Amino acid sequence: MLAREFAFWSAFPWVLPQALYVRRTAPRFAPAGGPIHGDIPGERPLRLLGIGDSIIAGVGVKELPHALVGQTAQHLAAQLGRGVCWQTLGLSGATSEEVRAQLLPKWPDSPVDLIVVSVGVNDLTGLYTGPRWRRSLHALLRDLSARAPEAVIGVAGIPPFHAFPLLPEPLRALFGYRAESFDRIARVVVAEDPRRVYLPMRFSPDPAMFSDDGYHPSEAGYSGFGAAMAEALADACRRRGSA
Template sequence: MGEPALRSATNLSLVLGPILMFQGRRLRRTIPRLPEASGLCTGLVSGASPCLASPTLASPPLNLLLIGESTAAGVGAAEHSEALVGQLAHATAARTDRAVAWQVLGRSGATARRARSMLLESELEFTPDVVVLALGVNDVLQMHSASVWRTELRELVSAVRERCGSVPVVFAAVPPMGRFPALPQPLRAVLGLRARLLDRNAQRLASELEVVFHSGAVELAPNQATALFCADRFHPSPAGYRLWAKHLSAVVETACGCRPSAV
């Protein structure tokens, strides 16, 4: 579906406004509020095993910084080792045959604008070699326009450059909200279309900026919902994070200019 068609389809939110508002209020009352992942927000993966203490390494690790919303914060997983950042570090280490040090700046409810503030206000444990941005769901829920999303995403990239230099940046695709089991119809369809519109704009922005990459979406079949979503049916389960991280790690590898390990 082209962008003009997506824009037209998302205008359904105006026609269906009262229904969508009712469904949204009901969803906020009924969806379980799960905690963010526990444990330290930094770690190290060496080979196939994540650990928190830095071993003696023959070469320095790849420094990975993940910034984002509740998925970056690990909602749906008990610990960061089985959430997006830990799974991404593990998948990247397996691809590159290189240790990966990671840090996550994640907060439930974060938008692109809030992520920028988080980055500028936080202390970084290292100078990252790559920064991954996992955002979009809250910008969709707050009905941010494509132009607002692009502007705030561009400003976030500028903040990354300000803090971290000319480091590669990877946009994780806006999650496919049209597949979220917790969302009733027609709310699911409308939010799914708006998510696709924002993701299309993120992809275009990545093509306009230097050393910025877009991951592309993970395609979800309807029968995958049970295994890939956690108890709230809105956030990924550890299996969902694992699938997403495996897909995303290929783009991280490309962004870093890493060569794949020998098979």
């Protein structure tokens, strides 16, 4: 891991002009609209909470039911034959530390059975070191478990930056390399607790999977993402006998 840290920081000055240009010119899409909670009718409803960055906020689609948490709820209800009550706590651009500081205080009063977490992209682009990313993710997941001790926590992996249409080369390749390092760290942190499940972000570089900003998922991208997250959470519920 130290070798990967050294390689990234050695190469980063060469792509810094590209990074600054992308930051200055990239489209800025608003979070999805609509209510931050919803209900999928059914028996013995599960309570699902999504917390994290722009993926939870639904950037890239118009309405939250079409974003990750809403789609996860739809697929989860279909897979388990149960109702799902879902809610989002999302903040576009948030790092894992900002999620802890700004979103955890908004934790709902009602119990939570399942948690979907999306963080890491802004830690990466915010130039967190690997050790800082590890500490921050560990602290966030620890705090989530403290608030919902019985909840299954599904953690989305770091997306493959090398597939992002927005990013030019060689910035795309270097951030793709960095994303792999952050993803490895996340896997290890998630594996520390059996209540957590990890969902790797693997998808083909199909433009249809991206919104018009070339960075966030499209409605089709969120649907596939939600189906995979629902499957991971449903499997975890079955293993625990809570399905």
